[in-house]
Amino acid sequence: MDKKKVVIIGGVAGGATTAARLRRLNENIEIIIMEKGDYISYANCGLPYYIGDVIKEREALLLQTPQAMKQRFNIDVRTGNEVLSIDRKEKTVKVKRASDGSEYVESYDNLVISTGSTPIVPPIEGIKGEGIFTLWNIPDTDKIKNYITEKKPKTAAVIGGGFIGLEMAENLKEAGCSVSIIEMQDQVMAPVDYEMAQLVHENIRMNGVELILSDGVQKFENISEPTGNKTRITLSSGKAVDAEIVILSIGIKPNSGLAKEAGLELNQRGGIIVDEYLKTSDENIYAVGDVIEVTEFIEKGKTMIPLAGPANKQARICAGNIAAGFGILDKSTEGIYEGTQGTSVAKVFDFTVAATGLNEKTLIRMGRKANEDYFVAIINQKSHAGYYPGSAPITLKMLFSPEGKIFGAQIVGVDGVDKRIDVIATAIRLGAKAADLQKLELAYAPPYSSAKDPVNMLGFVAENILKGVVRFVPWDGLEKRDELAIKMGVPAVTVLDVTESFERMAFAVEDSVHIPFGQVRDRMQELDRENLIVTFCAIGVRSYNVARILMNSGFKHVAVYPAGTGFYKSAF
Amino acid sequence: MDKKKVVIIGGVAGGATTAARLRRLNENIEIIIMEKGDYISYANCGLPYYIGDVIKEREALLLQTPQAMKQRFNIDVRTGNEVLSIDRKEKTVKVKRASDGSEYVESYDNLVISTGSTPIVPPIEGIKGEGIFTLWNIPDTDKIKNYITEKKPKTAAVIGGGFIGLEMAENLKEAGCSVSIIEMQDQVMAPVDYEMAQLVHENIRMNGVELILSDGVQKFENISEPTGNKTRITLSSGKAVDAEIVILSIGIKPNSGLAKEAGLELNQRGGIIVDEYLKTSDENIYAVGDVIEVTEFIEKGKTMIPLAGPANKQARICAGNIAAGFGILDKSTEGIYEGTQGTSVAKVFDFTVAATGLNEKTLIRMGRKANEDYFVAIINQKSHAGYYPGSAPITLKMLFSPEGKIFGAQIVGVDGVDKRIDVIATAIRLGAKAADLQKLELAYAPPYSSAKDPVNMLGFVAENILKGVVRFVPWDGLEKRDELAIKMGVPAVTVLDVTESFERMAFAVEDSVHIPFGQVRDRMQELDRENLIVTFCAIGVRSYNVARILMNSGFKHVAVYPAGTGFYKSAF
């Protein structure tokens, strides 16, 4: 074999991983990483925590240096080298050195584009002002950290309630700021649905952070006082927020300019289109990471999902395919990237928020109808056995088809959330049906789970829904009783609170009838059988048991309010 | 339908759950629980923690009372009612009331046996002595708790190093005792293999607990002093251990006497044989829980796996099948129990120890040969991103076939262990191949995991093993170099330490050559190409990278020492 040459553009998640794996597959390929910045292989995902001093050492963020990559992997890492253009015919790239501005041309046999993405900075008045930052890489981080160290801001505003925005809100709080989050949508954390986000909203506010929803930024104004820099943020509503430091975190766009100019196929959002081998429309050019369009795993649509896990996985597959293409590895070892589910998790103050697959908003956007095209299970469970100290409630939502196909799941809670989303993500990836979750034999001892793990419970509940053993009202069903009555073809809705009297003293749904669980058999004649009876309790388990009593006693219209009091109180 | 009557023997995990689900499926069936003890529906698994005062309230252990089961589920719970015999022809049971010793006969349409198991108390001299206890139910717990409260023992011995024994050791330590564990085998925690158990042994000892392995009890002697009760335990080795309190935890046997006398089919170990519908050899009798023989999920052999998760799952399926048998549910909703993997987890001092599927000991016992019939991957990973505070090492072992079938996995570590075993248990249950683990899209943010989750890493490593990209030596390979050399047909073994000099100052494998990772390309001529080169480092990752350099540079015999220094130091 001739000595082959692979040029990789971008030296972080996708790029460095492709390089490392490729080297392990072959000693002889010449591997060059072109990185326009000064750093490679750093922990983007750790940046917010370094700003909040949760991660103390800046060095901890730098996983590999160019020197180590040279010594250990024999990779020619060229930091401060920006690729300006790609000449596909000549198979060369034009590169500019940051050090002296000089340019040169480098040839390749295969090119890998792992240029990532860039935060969007929309053309809003004043957005370039002092004290307004985006966070994406090490220099950004240094700027923010230095600004905080020098100016000691006491007020901060985060524009955008995605996971990076929320991590920054938390870390700015850690750094001593009073924080406001401004989000244009009616919820933070887009991967979860509104009612799940409401749990997060409540916690954000409990942590003393101001949360402004459904409001966008109209302009930024510098209103610095002699004592220091300050920005006034005027919102669409007219409201104004003043902050000494502002973080913009309102979305990202793929760094696909190079690819576009080179005539590679892009999608509408600028994502590079690749085949399942991660090859672009040019057979010598691969692309991985944030910059590519991926197959959405569930419904096989096309989308963009900028996450580190997928970038790393794609990189390893890409390296294998390059090696196979060069005849180094057997063709049969070529790897296919099967798509991205969008499994994600974030720590948001006291909560962990996680999701995988499609959410309900997306299903609705796709024209799917609740209770026809998809079903919803929302349940409340404990992170581990309730009798062992430290257990905390977690709320799980799962969406699935009448055939049992799992569309997606979302979980919010203090503990044990990441575990359950990983189990469900695994089940989805391996093609499990919703009811299969009940079969999963998960590890149980009191500090870790319950004999019926929350994921098993989701499986039970899904099976019950599919077999007509239980029906739930929507999370906002109690507020829309008339609508619900019409939809169900009943004269009215009766909300039946089955909690004990002492619980009802603490909280009661408006206009509800009260019969504690243990008295339902004796007192069901008090209920109007023509109505839809919606059972209600703290968690949803007693409601479910009562619903079964009523259904088995000839009541025709019975449904359960999902996940009980805690959920209901947060969701409104 | 005539009113049907179901009698359930045993009112805890399997029994109470069968009853509850059956009631939810139908209001009219008469359901009777016969429980010989005074309590139903209690949290067996929490008992050790109540003794250690980790669980403060005794009430927290009692999940349902007979009264509540009556009120809420309309179940006739008869505590203090022991079933003495079953008359299969008449479809009746003979029952004895503890209150007055009277007996009566109760008829059934279906009978469910969920009688559980009982701790084994072998006929060892002195075993019935004062201060010697077994722990299985609430009265046992009360006895132990009272004894501790009254006698305030300062020394304790636990006989048997299974999970209950270890939980008791930990909780007796919590209760202020100096504890000795005595185990006949050379390891505790039978579900994991010896080298994984060694990590646990180290931690037990670090926690100041005396651990005596490979030694059995020969006799117990009461050597009470005026100051209090004391037992002398004489071991096979001649060693003696004195303890004021002794807990026996050396195994259990199924409570299948009733079934045996009734002529139901049992296996050799006394387990009731059931079909996949959980029906015994009598078509009106079902059995669930500890008392039954189950299909071992991996290789479909028959075994007994007494765990709460399986008992609960079986109970729910059993209830469904009873309902289907009575024509209440459609036959198509009959459920099948597909077998038990034996997924288990235990908190053992600072560690979590977990396993699922078959271990290597079992494979060897089945006649399987390493590197022919099965492969072993042992890796060391961090519980979450190393740069985020609080991450801790976890060691994962996976066994898989040349075709990639996963036989089982074991994990030991301080944090994140239960999550990874659940993901692997899910993958196994859903039929994933070892290399499929790399595809799993698990949730990543720095507090929870790494962009390549430890489970993904297992998938990478498994793929590498199966494709010949890497080879590992056994965990004890460095101690058996001559053997290894003969097996590999090489003149000798060279252990190549690729750590940095400062690391080597802290620890070095005996008789090893030292070339740091970054110098290997330049200095590989120092190595004898005829030898087997075994690379060694702290974690296994550098060793692997160096192995690849050597393999790709024409070295024919290269292997990696798995999981690195920490593991090596513990395993010996």
Ligand SMILES: Cc1cc2nc3c(=O)[nH]c(=O)nc-3n(C[C@H](O)[C@H](O)[C@H](O)COP(=O)(O)OP(=O)(O)OC[C@H]3O[C@@H](n4cnc5c(N)ncnc54)[C@H](O)[C@@H]3O)c2cc1C
């Ligand atoms: C603050 C923050 C927190 C995050 N947290 C998480 C998280 O918790 N979980 C998660 O899954 N993901 C997280 N992510 C996302 C994750 O980091 C990205 O998905 C991942 O890094 C994408 O990898 P990539 O290789 O595509 O791009 P990157 O890792 O961004 O690397 C792209 C590199 O290409 C270089 N480059 C671009 N153009 C050129 C050019 N023309 N010439 C030379 N070099 C060029 C850039 O300088 C950059 O270094 C986070 C990201 C950020 C910024």
Ligand SMILES: Cc1cc2nc3c(=O)[nH]c(=O)nc-3n(C[C@H](O)[C@H](O)[C@H](O)COP(=O)(O)OP(=O)(O)OC[C@H]3O[C@@H](n4cnc5c(N)ncnc54)[C@H](O)[C@@H]3O)c2cc1C
């Ligand atoms: C201390 C301890 C800790 C444990 N920890 C865990 C753990 O962390 N994880 C885990 O998965 N499992 C654990 N287990 C095991 C788990 O509790 C059992 O697997 C489970 O309870 C088995 O359910 P079962 O219904 O078969 O039997 P049981 O729950 O034991 O119930 C059997 C009942 O039947 C009654 N009975 C027996 N014979 C008769 C008769 N003739 N007439 C009337 N009644 C009768 C008994 O009195 C008993 O109450 C633990 C067990 C113990 C004791």
Ligand SMILES: CC(C)(COP(=O)(O)OP(=O)(O)OC[C@H]1O[C@@H](n2cnc3c(N)ncnc32)[C@H](O)[C@@H]1OP(=O)(O)O)[C@@H](O)C(=O)NCCC(=O)NCCS
């Ligand atoms: C640092 C970096 C270059 C390392 O790349 P890498 O060498 O492929 O990755 P890792 O160090 O995680 O090691 C993984 C390799 O070690 C192997 N491995 C892991 N543990 C092992 C063990 N105990 N024994 C043997 N092999 C092991 C894996 O199989 C894998 O090798 P393979 O790809 O050839 O199968 C790259 O991950 C990087 O730049 N990361 C930082 C950027 C980033 O990801 N940012 C976003 C997240 S914050």
Ligand SMILES: CC(C)(COP(=O)(O)OP(=O)(O)OC[C@H]1O[C@@H](n2cnc3c(N)ncnc32)[C@H](O)[C@@H]1OP(=O)(O)O)[C@@H](O)C(=O)NCCC(=O)NCCS
């Ligand atoms: C207490 C006990 C009788 C309860 O039995 P149970 O009612 O079947 O179990 P749970 O209370 O866990 O509830 C599970 C049911 O609620 C349903 N459920 C759970 N959460 C729900 C929610 N939010 N909304 C609707 N339904 C829900 C489940 O689908 C399941 O019903 P199904 O079996 O009809 O599908 C029984 O579990 C028991 O005795 N346990 C203690 C003994 C034991 O297990 N010991 C060993 C471990 S320590």
